[in-house]
Each structure stands twice: as structure tokens, then as C-alpha cells.
Amino acid sequence: MPNITTPARDLEVDLAICEAATPSPYTIEPCGCGHSACKYVFIRKITHSDGRLLPEDARFVAEAREGWPYAIRRALAAEAEVDRLRDEIRMLQEQLEQRCARA
Numbered sequence: 786m787p788n789i790t791t792p793a794r795d796l797e798v799d800l801a802i803c804e805a806a807t808p809s810p811y812t813i814e815p816c817g818c819g820h821s822a823c824k825y826v827f828i829r830k831i832t833h834s835d836g837r838l839l840p841e842d843a844r845f846v847a848e849a850r851e852g853w854p855y856a857i858r859r860a861l862a863a864e865a866e867v868d869r870l871r872d873e874i875r876m877l878q879e880q881l882e883q884r885c886a887r888a
């Protein structure tokens with residue numbers, strides 16, 4: 786899974802970053818500035834009214850930008866491998882049952 790362009794992430798470190806951040810749930814709230822064209826928002830619970838974040842929450846957001854897709858890709862690869870291994874077990878069980886039926 787990791788290659789030259791995407792170095793391996795340490796998922797234990799990533800989990801510690803998640804656990805150090807403010808606990809969920811987070812909600813997205815409009816900024817409330819009153820401008821009708823404004824598209825900015827705050828993440829309720831971690832963004833203070835002036836836009837500042839605690840360092841733990843900022844690190845969580847910044848690391849999640851690369852860590853979350855990485856973790857999803859690893860999970861998908863692991864699920865594909867489980868499927869492949871299940872198919873292999875099923876095929877071997879069928880071969881074994883056919884041999885036992887012939888004996």
C-alpha cells in the first residue's frame with residue numbers, strides 16, 4: 786500500500802492525534818457575519834469566535850486532510866485482502882470436500 790509517493794503513516798500516532806483533539810460531535814455553523822454572500826463557517830466546539838483553534842484541534846484538522854484518505858485506502862485494501870482470502874478458503878474447502886467425497 787505505501788509507496789514512494791505516499792509514505793506510510795503511523796496509524797497509532799494518528800489515533801493519538803485524534804484522541805488528543807476535542808471530543809466529538811462537531812457541527813458546522815454559519816459564521817453569522819450578516820453578509821448574504823458569505824460562505825464561511827465555524828466548526829462548533831473547536832473554532833472559537835475569532836477563528837482560533839487549540840493546537841490539538843488544529844493538528845487534528847491538518848493531519849486528517851492526508852490521514853483520513855490514507856486510512857480509508859488502507860481499510861479498503863484490507864477489506865479486499867479479506868475478501869480474497871475468504872474466496873481462497875472457500876475454494877480450498879470445496880477441493881477438500883471433493884477429495885473426501887471421492888475417498
Ligand SMILES: [Zn+2]
Nearest residue numbers: 816817818823
Ligand atoms: Zn461571514
